[in-house]
Amino acid sequence: MNFLFHHRVSAIKNVTYYAETSGLGRVELKMLARAITSLGYKVEDGHYDFDDVVTILQTIGLNPMPTKIRSIYRGMMLPLEKHLTFGEISHLWARFLTEKKHEETMIRLAFEYFDKDSSGCITTDEFMAAMSELGDPLTEQEVATFLKHFDVDSDGKIQYSEFLKAIQSQEAQIHKMLGVDEYLEEEKAKETQKPV
16 A cells, blocks of 8 residues: 555656647747847756756746745645756746736735725725734835825826736836846737737
């Protein structure tokens, strides 16, 4: 019985991750390959250590915390000292994308928590009340600083779009700097021009 359990666990640990089964599309896989080659690596080498993986993920516009990456490594049953292949990195990125969708849901729920009257915006009073409920009452100065950062149109209220935009602004700034959006548009244009 113990032998069978050990055999099944070692079979799971020897999973091979292929880029084609990652769930990423051709455009994303090309972006990943481009990021790897822009760092001076060859895609086919497949010898990327943990620090390389962090750098590659940053190059494609993610700002991963090392603890988050370690968590995904564990979820994929990859030892931290393992040098990853292109396929493994593509699966890692796909997991990040899945978690990002979950994160956006969590951002929506956080917004709804602060928006006590379900009006679609957070007022100063709602924000202060919610922070007090959370056990972290803020001074008027702290609230003013928060509103200055989140209230883009300066109407004294934070709409969901402002809330989401402020939280995601760091990622958007990285994408702009790297030209990721332009690259994606070019690739989509190429896809639509190809004969079927």
